[in-house]
Structures are given as structure tokens and as C-alpha cells.
Amino acid sequence: MCADTHVLDIDVERRVKLMSAASGVRVVESGAAVLAMGARERTRGAIRIAGSRPAGVLTAGLAQKLVNQMGLLPGRRVVILGSGDIGLIMARRLTLEGVEVVGVFEIQPHVTGLNRNVVQCLHDFAIPLHLSTTVVRISGRDRVEGVTVAPVDTELRPLFAESWDIACDTLMLSVGLIPENELSRQLGLALDPLTGGPVVSSAMATSQRGVFACGNVVHIHDLVDFVTQEALLAGRSAARHAGGSQPTADNIRVIPGANVASCVPHTLASDREHTLYLRVRRPFEKCLIRLGSVLERKLRYAVPSETVTVKVGPRVLHSFHGEALTIDVVPREDADPVDAADVHERHVS
């Protein structure tokens, strides 16, 4: 492993240009490459909040680093914009450190973090959660002195007439992650506009021969356990490629259909078992996942913040003779209890 080393470029022959203080710039040849550049946090610039540019506006990840690693408090009275998991966890952490967390403000009508974090980090500490509400202005010259928040309509447009001011010295942002795909773009990989990451096969192969991808660079994960599973798959596939063997080509495309925000991988091979990772567009109390006409799964609930995993085996895929399967999530009205296998596949944690 080369720590403190930046990958500047990878070309289609998988020559990797590296830069480090210790070794300068050098190029290494590779038999296969795995892209695992992760994601970066969305910042104030990415969400365009009006107002001045004082100190005291920071991302939740930076707050985590300041508190957990450096023993520093980012402020004394904090407003949190966005209900991502790191923001929720930091709401609790800052409260335990004696910081006043005024509230969490989320523009969507639902939280974007895990339910367990809402319960354990907000409800247990009586931290207010305001859904369908956003920060529309930051005030203060040298340091944040306050923010203006406003409810939003169904099109997420702020209702300025109903806005109110909150005095605070810190605005913490937990408004999502952006897959880090500069190298993927340089390589000319096919990207999926729904995930922001490379289109990948069931072996985590990208559109460029010998280049594989895994983790947040492919799609944003809520739990690191799923990253590990993908990483093992991508690593094994890359090792096989470097050793000269090719997996059977995928023969089925997966198309995100009704209420599916994204689905990975993008293709399947009918002779293997696969795990599909999908996100729903809106919360459901009871729903049905339908993969074409080959598979149906009942879920007790599904929310946009939690990845739903669906295992698809060769037994069902063998019965399909087309080129593409659409995956849909639809509400269900029946009162059937969900069987143990379905709950297990959901990976509720």
C-alpha cells in the first residue's frame, strides 16, 4: 500500500499516474484496477444558501473530525441542516459535549438518515426535527450569528413569508455525499445519472475493460458493511482479470422502474446468485418489490434512507429469456405478515 499518495490519472491501458511527497510523480502498470475513491460531502457552495460568508459553517464530517479526533468543539449553539446519518450522530455527540443543538432542519418531507439514528440521536435527546424546512439565509460578519429557516412547499420552494430567525454560532451541514468520480470521468467510464457513479456489472466491472469499482464511488452506501461486500466482489473480479480469466458475461440488464431511485449492479448473469442494492424514492409502509415477472418480495416498510437488498438466484433468472428486467416498488394493501426470509433480505439494522 502507498499511503499519502494521490492518483492523478488512470489511462485505458490501466497505467496509473501517482504523486507523493516521498516518491514524486511515477507511473505504475496494472493488470486490473479497482476504483474506490469514495465520496465527498456536499458543502455550502453545492446547495447555495444566501447570506454572508462567516466562519462557523461546516460539514458534519468535519465536525466529527474536530470533536472525535482533535478534541475541539465547532461552536456552542448549533443548527443542523439536513438529516443525514452523520448529522444525526453529531447532534447527539455535540449534545453530550454540552453544545446546544437547536434543531435539525430537513428540506424533504422525510428524514434522509437511518430511522434508528433518528430515535437514538434525536428523540432520546429531545432534539427537535423539522421536516419540509430549510435554511434560507446565513447571518453574521466574522462568525455566524444566526440563520433564517423557512418551510418549503411540495416543490421544495421556500415559503419566505413563513420564515423565522434562529440565533446560533454554527451551521452544520449534513446534506449528502457526492461520489468522487473525477478519475472515472477521465477514463471515459459510462456513468449512471441516478447514482452518480460508474455503471457496473454483477462482477463490479465498469465499461472499461479491466477496471472495476466499489463502494461510495459507485453509489452512496448507508452502511459500511455493504461497501465491504462490494469491495470483496470487485477485488476478486480484478484478481481474476489480472490472472487472465474472464467471468461469464452478464446477459440481463436491470432497469430502475416505479419508485426506484437507483439500483446496483446494472446487469446480471443468469447463472449466478446476485445481491441487488436499491433505494426507494419515497417512504412506504408496506410494499412489494417486483423484478419483472421473475421475483416478488414483500417488505414491511421501505424508506429512501435505507438500502434494500434483494437476493436473486439462478433458479429464477434461468426462467427469464429477455434482455432486461425492470425493478419496481409498489404499495401493497394486503394484511399478509412478511415471512422471515423477506425480513432477512431487507437487512434491517
Ligand SMILES: Cc1cc2nc3c(=O)[nH]c(=O)nc-3n(C[C@H](O)[C@H](O)[C@H](O)COP(=O)(O)OP(=O)(O)OC[C@H]3O[C@@H](n4cnc5c(N)ncnc54)[C@H](O)[C@@H]3O)c2cc1C
Ligand atoms: C463523515 C462520515 C462518517 C461515516 N460514519 C459511518 C459510520 O459510523 N458507520 C458506517 O457504517 N458508515 C459510516 N459512513 C459511511 C462509510 O464510511 C462509507 O460508506 C465507507 O467508508 C465508504 O467506503 P469507500 O471505500 O467507498 O470510501 P472511503 O472510505 O471514503 O475511502 C475512499 C478513499 O479513497 C481516497 N481517494 C479518493 N480519491 C483518491 C485519489 N485520486 N488518489 C488516492 N486516493 C484517493 C480517499 O482519500 C479515501 O481514503 C460514514 C461516512 C462519512 C463520509
